[in-house]
Structure formats: structure tokens, C-alpha cells
Amino acid sequence: MKSQDETLEDWCRALLQAFELEDVEVDVDEVLALAGVAAHSVVRPAAPLTTFIAGFAAGMASGSGQAPDSVSMQAAMGVARALAMDYAAADSAAAAQQPDSGPAVSSGNPGA
Template sequence: MKSQDEVLSDWLHTLVQAFEISDIEIDADAILSLAAVAAHRVVRPAAPLTTFVAGLAAGLAAGHGESTADLAIRSAIDMARALAEAESGEPA
């Protein structure tokens, strides 16, 4: 039986192959850490939403030539993480 890390690694490989982006380094730990911060500091459903928006922002920045893919990804993760860490999770 595969470990969770092996399953995630295999899934990431499947995704990058399917989207034809295997030349881009994906830091799964950074993305999972971002999801955890969003889930705990905002609300649980913020995890997938936060990672999606960060990925979209990174893709747009790289696609418009504003940054390399690696730098765009790192910048988007850092910004989303800072915003999530600043949240209290309490409704206004």
C-alpha cells in the first residue's frame, strides 16, 4: 500500500503531465502549507479557494511575461500565505 506522500507525488506527476507543465517545478509542500494556513486562519473551505486563486494569479503573471513561472508561483504563495496569516477567522 502506498503512503500518502507517494500518492500525492503520483497525483502531482499525473497533473503536471496532463496539463503539459512538467518543466515547471511545483513545491507541493509550500502549496499544502498554504492550504493549511488558510484552513486554520480563515475557514476550512478557504484552503482550496486560496490555493486556486494563488495558482491563477501566478499563471496570469507568468503568462503575461511579468515574471518567470517559478518566481510567479513563489510570489503568489507568499502573498496568499501572508494574507491568510493576517486573518483571525472570526466573522466581521
């Protein structure tokens, strides 16, 4: 039985082959790390969305000749990682600025 890492590597190769991108190097661990940052800094469903958009941006940059594949991928993942971390920091700062209303006070009327 293959390990998870072996399965992911095989799957990555199969995807690259299906899209005729056999010469593209993908750092699976780096992509998964970005997904983890997005999932924990934003919300869990942000992980696949973030990795998809970062990959799309890298492809656009590479395809237009702005930068080689590896540079485009690293740049796109770096932007996405920084944005996710900034999002979490801004969200935490906003929550800290919310006044604490304290415990809820009952009116004594159970129907109210």
C-alpha cells in the same frame, strides 16, 4: 502500498502532464502548507480556494511574462499566506473589541 507523499507526488505529476506542464516544478509541501494556513486562519474551505487563486495568479503572472514560473508561484503563495494570516489577526482583533455581554439572564418565564 504507496505512502501519502508518494501518492501526492504521482498525482501532481499526472496533473502537470494532463495540462502539458511537465516542465513546471511544484513544491507540494509548500502548497499544502499554504492550504493549512488558509484553513486555520480563515475557514477550512478557504484552503482549496486559496491555493486555486494563488495558482491562477501565478499562472497569469508567469504567462504574461511578469516573472518566471518559480518566482510567480513563490510570490503568489507569499501574498496568499500573508493575507490569510492578516485575516486571522483582524478577525481576532475584532472579536477582542466586542463587549462581553456576560452570561444570559433568564426572565424567569420559561416561555419568554
